[in-house]
Amino acid sequence: MRLNYPSSVKVIQIPCTGRVDILHLLKAIEDGADGVYVAGCLEGECHFLTGNLKAKKRVQFVKKALKEAGVEPERVEMFNLSAGEGPRFAEIAREMADRIKSLGPSPVRMKKAA
């Protein structure tokens, strides 16, 4: 399909979003990522039954933790789409990149650089 999506999005492949850990998301933010999102399968469609539902809860936990730490929770998000939805993948990447652009650089990274 040769779809384009923002080059700022770095893809990290995992076997199932159930493998995504709270610490993976937190460490990304801690190390200066402006945002992190998890692209999981559609709810109810997980090959391992509940992997994406577990990821959803972990993302919620991280959002809450970031809010408590004074960082915008919108920097972390969970999306659900099927492996056959290439255009939706590109759309989500643009949606997230736009969101991060409007939020600005991570306050964690800015202070570190200063």
Next chain:
Amino acid sequence: MIVADRKPIQEILEMVKDYERVLILGCKGCVTVCNVGGDKEVGILASILKIARKKEGRPLEVHERTLERQCDPEYIDQVKDQVSQYDAVISMACGVGPQFLSEAYPQQRFYPAVNTTFFGGALGHGVWVERCAGCGTCLIHYFDGLCPIARCSKSLLHGPCGGSAKGKCEISKDVECIWDKIVRKKMEEGRIEDVTRIRPAKDWRTARDGGPRKSVREELVQ
């Protein structure tokens, strides 16, 4: 197990606001089992604290370690060369941990990162319920394994009270009336006369009413 909840991040940040280098000490005992103060949670807390302090522009150096237990001197001893290297130490153990640490290392400041809540068990993943009040005189065999001391809001020995309705306690729709369960179980098993027996007043001196408690087992004392 002893069940606890992590304190709000803001409260922990307030504790360490004047420090630049802290150690977070987890415990592999009860708080690991109830997912609040084990290795994993130590890492999560460390990361959140670092994010919050980086955002403030005052990075916090956080080191992580998890002890086998924080309620035994032999494990507390394991950090004797380490604690003095930090401005403060945050303990993720139950309330016992920071106290044992404070007693062993009086020069260091120890802060609790969790609120110790009750003795209980897990109903499933992520749900814990109180099952024991540690009253020091166990009576559950009189009540078919259902403890009215821990599970009745009034710790009644002759319940239920007038606040019991449709199996729920008057304090909340989410709290079951344990006396409703006790009576129903006795009825089902044909032992309802058990609940009509008058029981002597409970000796609360073995509970907290008798002050801080101590248990000495002579055969083990060295």
